[in-house]
Amino acid sequence: MPSIKKVAVIGTGVIGAGWIIRCLAHNKIVYAFDKDPKLKNSLIKEIKRTWPFVKKLFKKNKLNLKNFYYFTSLEKTIKDADFIQECATENYALKTKLMSRIGNYAKTNAIISSSSSGLLPTRIYSKCKNPQRSLIGHPFNPVYLLPAVEIVPGKKTSTRYLNQAKNFYKSISMNPIMVKKELPGYLSDRLQEALWREGLHIINEGYATTEDLDRAIEDGPGLRWSLMGTFLTFHLAGGKAGMKHMLEQFGPALKLPWTKLKAPKLTKNLSSRIISGTKNQSKGKSVSMISNIRDEYLVELQMMRKKYEKKLR
Structure with missing residues (x-):
């Protein structure tokens, strides 16, 4: 499979927004889905808030919003996507139903990954078409800065798609952790x-x-x-x-x-x-203010840590 260029992100909350920002920073074409069209402005505001930190960490010159598309139709969001990152509420019934719909609309070889924090992929994808291309890609907040992602296979996930997912996450500067088999809550x-x-x-x-x-x-x-x-x-x-x-x-x-x-x-x-x-x-600081302090720290920390990582890893 050629390199993954088109990414669909289902859900634009904190985690979904983080994926969108990270993918845009790595020149991916991003199709974002949420049911409420009013959330688009909030999402763009968050992209612009985080961009100074993303720009510094990944050494990017400018933000290209021409690669960003927002849809309120699930089918339109995923029909051309090579990789689908789901970020819906942590609920088995909801995710199982959603994955069934995603499987029907997605290209047959599109990888489907859930951002779940601990649900079992075999159960989430139990009604999904072609479950061999389905897996968990569990990130850490803020997704646009932290490099770890836990890749968890379901009982029907194929090695081929696990490797493709691993390569995709590496292409957006992430450090995949390959979990040997599914377990509730995963590792971290x-x-x-x-x-x-x-x-x-x-x-x-x-x-x-x-x-x-x-x-x-x-x-x-x-x-x-x-x-x-x-x-x-x-x-x-x-x-x-x-x-x-x-x-x-x-x-x-x-x-x-x-x-x-x-x-x-x-x-x-x-x-x-x-x-x-x-x-x-x-101490009276808003969540947004504290988030900015955290993001600045995480950028500086990761830039400094690279010097020492090379000596240990």
Whole structure:
């Protein structure tokens, strides 16, 4: 299959908009779909807000909106697309019905990818025509800046289409993570969910505030995680003998009651603590203002990280 040039993005929320921006930055022709025509102006506004960060990260000179098309008809959106990225609400019934429609309208060899954060592809595509070309392409927010994408196959997905999807994501400067087989929550979200549940317990039992927990990550392991993950970090913690010594020394701690992976009940009191805590952390700044600060940081961080990535990867 020749290089993928025409991309359809189904849904223009936060994730869908991120895909659209990233694809436009890599000279793809983008067909965007949403039922509400009024959302087009909001989408263009978001494209323009993010462009200074995208331009700097990918070293692009100008934004070409001539490659951008907005439709309120699903059939018109996908009929000529080589690659379809679905970004609808995380709901099995909704996605299964939507994928059935997409499969009927799409070209027979068009790859269909869902941005789902944890649903099983075999179930999502159970009523989709030619399910061998269907898969999960789970990105991370902000999609227009972060390079990771988890590619998850369904039971009927063919290796041929997995490789084509991998090459496509690489063509838009992403680092695909090939998940061996489907599992709920995939990889990163399962790890994030464990951290999230632990945090809820700590706040619920009054040991810390949301800001305390964020600082514990931001000023500690978070700084290491931007270059190396948990396993390589723990390998270094073992000294000269590496992970072998680390497991011998700290392995017994796995039996200690340090974690509570079962989530606490999200009561009104716990919700109130989390909401008020994050409001205090925002210090009066809007979500848009904080997003701009985050985006500027992520661009600078990734540009700096490339120097060190080459020495490790």
